[in-house]
Amino acid sequence: DIQMTQSPSSLSASVGDRVTITCRASQSxxxxxxxxxxxxxxxxxxxxxxxxxxxSGVPSRFSGSASGTDFTLTISSLQPEDFATYYCxxxxxxxxxxxxxxxxxx
Amino acid sequence: QVQLQxxxxxLVKPSQTLSLTCTVSGGFISSGGYYWSWIRQHxxxxxxxxxxxxxxxxxxxxxxxxxxxIISVVTSRNQFSLKLSSVTAADTAVYYCARESDTADxxxxxxxxxxxxxx
Numbered sequence: 001d002i003q004m005t006q007s008p009s010s011l012s013a014s015v016g017d018r019v020t021i022t023c024r025a026s027q028s029x030x031x032x033x034x035x036x037x038x039x040x041x042x043x044x045x046x047x048x049x050x051x052x053x054x055x056s057g058v059p060s061r062f063s064g065s066a067s068g069t070d071f072t073l074t075i076s077s078l079q080p081e082d083f084a085t086y087y088c089x090x091x092x093x094x095x096x097x098x099x100x101x102x103x104x105x106x
Numbered sequence: 107q108v109q110l111q112x113x114x115x116x117l118v119k120p121s122q123t124l125s126l127t128c129t130v131s132g133g134f135i136s137s138g139g140y141y142w143s144w145i146r147q148h149x150x151x152x153x154x155x156x157x158x159x160x161x162x163x164x165x166x167x168x169x170x171x172x173x174x175x176i177i178s179v180v181t182s183r184n185q186f187s188l189k190l191s192s193v194t195a196a197d198t199a200v201y202y203c204a205r206e207s208d209t210a211d212x213x214x215x216x217x218x219x220x221x222x223x224x225x
């Protein structure tokens with residue numbers, strides 16, 4: 001299985017901050033990398049697919065980028081509703097695998 | 107907009123079979139173009155993909171669970187189902203159904219259902 005490693009595991013930030021979360025794949029996954037946001041007691045929501053494409057309805061303050069096996073999710077200006085846990089996921093090979101999550105706290 | 111809803115027992119006894127159904131609305135499974143998936147999340151933990159099915163009945167499963175999993179589809183009811191046999195406490199989790207696109211991202215999810223394995 002392809003291992004996905006996120007960093008940091010947790011992050012404290014303030015409203016208005018620019019935040020970056022990183023995900024590293026254990027091998028090449030091309031651009032088959034997605035980002036999800038999950039709030040307590042809720043299902044994950046797709047934010048970014050194919051490394052850098054914004055899912056429908058997702059605010060433009062969210063963006064994704066890739067460099068080799070390293071992928072980055074950036075939130076340009078944190079809003080109160082952005083405090084949540086974020087997961088990356090590779091869809092390059094079976095089984096699809098997720099990172100361990102990054103908890104973004106106030 | 108596509109919506110998914112899980113249903114099934116919230117409590118299963120050890121060694122028995124966990125059975126869940128996902129009902130899809132706002133779109134038709136039989137339209138094709140998407141796989142339909144089950145994903146679980148152990149309490150306080152990360153996400154684990156269980157398996158996926160196409161409207162034709164073609165399936166693929168996580169090798170770690172393959173020997174215990176069956177996913178099936180009933181297009182006339184716009185539903186797909188999960189059966190996980192020989193469950194133990196380690197199968198206690200929130201189970202989600204989701205739609206999987208052709209780029210293997212999960213773009214729509216059900217709200218999730220907690221299944222507890224306990225006698």
